[in-house]
Amino acid sequence: MRAAVLTAFGAPLKVREIPDPEPVGGEVLVDVLAACVLPYAAEVFGGVRNYPLVPPVVPGLGGVGRVVRTGPDATRLRAGDLVWCDPTVRSRDDALTPDIALQGWSSRGDGGAALARHLRDGSYAELMRVPTENVFPLPSAAGDDPARWAALAVHMVPYGGLLAGELRPGETLLVSGATGNFGSGAVAVGLAMGAGRVVVPGRNRDALALLTDRFGPRVRPVTLTGEEATDRAAMSEAADGPIDLVIDLLPPSAPSCATRAAAMTVREYGRVVLMGGVGMFGGDDLALPYPWIMRNSITVRGQWMAPRTANVGLIRLLASGALDLAPERVRSFPLDAVNEAVAHAAAHPGPFDRTALTPRTG
Numbered sequence: 213m214r215a216a217v218l219t220a221f222g223a224p225l226k227v228r229e230i231p232d233p234e235p236v237g238g239e240v241l242v243d244v245l246a247a248c249v250l251p252y253a254a255e256v257f258g259g260v261r262n263y264p265l266v267p268p269v270v271p272g273l274g275g276v277g278r279v280v281r282t283g284p285d286a287t288r289l290r291a292g293d294l295v296w297c298d299p300t301v302r303s304r305d306d307a308l309t310p311d312i313a314l315q316g317w318s319s320r321g322d323g324g325a326a327l328a329r330h331l332r333d334g335s336y337a338e339l340m341r342v343p344t345e346n347v348f349p350l351p352s353a354a355g356d357d358p359a360r361w362a363a364l365a366v367h368m369v370p371y372g373g374l375l376a377g378e379l380r381p382g383e384t385l386l387v388s389g390a391t392g393n394f395g396s397g398a399v400a401v402g403l404a405m406g407a408g409r410v411v412v413p414g415r416n417r418d419a420l421a422l423l424t425d426r427f428g429p430r431v432r433p434v435t436l437t438g439e440e441a442t443d444r445a446a447m448s449e450a451a452d453g454p455i456d457l458v459i460d461l462l463p464p465s466a467p468s469c470a471t472r473a474a475a476m477t478v479r480e481y482g483r484v485v486l487m488g489g490v491g492m493f494g495g496d497d498l499a500l501p502y503p504w505i506m507r508n509s510i511t512v513r514g515q516w517m518a519p520r521t522a523n524v525g526l527i528r529l530l531a532s533g534a535l536d537l538a539p540e541r542v543r544s545f546p547l548d549a550v551n552e553a554v555a556h557a558a559a560h561p562g563p564f565d566r567t568a569l570t571p572r573t574g
Contacts (some may be wrong), residue, residue: 222259235283377484540565
């Protein structure tokens, strides 16, 4: 098969022939139709983010495809099924604290690294082997535009965070980092889950306008100044009432004070979910005040990716039309143009800009 291979950090991806993957028991072989290229992929492949990938490796975070064949443990999946492949792989030998790897992308700890050595290659290839439990049927409509549905890789992240934060219909949500790729996804998913209003702080007025134009008065924009107390007051005022849940999806380049300003707008007994990259490149600690957390009974939770059941829930939101992918701007690239795709994604990191690799075209 043909695949895009990361041969060394800082080097362009190389498209070459490599052996077809050979699934073992408990795995499914999938023909990859589309994979999302994230805006920060260039930082990963350039070594800036210091992800624990070990070249040579086929990168790629999940994808849409068709089942080629299954193992004996698959009782519902059939060859030809249109499916979503969840990249979040969990070890099967620890039900309480399983190790985690993001297939073709990253891992956590020594156990995650062991998983990554077994399932090292991701979706920037014509074929991919995936654990059976990571393969989820898609509605037939996804087959009409698999590149658009590959955005599941983006929407799954904030959906996992909103589930962790127990977002309830009618509540007010604040999305810290709302003008970015993942943050704008959080706005769309939060509204699809029934948020009454969503406060969207950011510095980019054009990006804020895109959010309000798409979603209307349920979205409350706030132009940030960079002054923590001023920004906190403006976010609270925009909510026009208590803020129930804050989710942070800011990138590593953001200062911790921006996350803190947003987090501390939450009401008594409110919830804060941290999913972004703040602190990944160093800088000040988050430093949320102990007395504020304790006296206001605040729940602060970190969340990496989403539970397995979230895949079913998100696919249902899409199939029902509650979450609509139609307004998103999607640019597709064939496998031979993978480096152009990576550059395009880096240049288009804003709300609802999606870049997709389609290995079976061109």
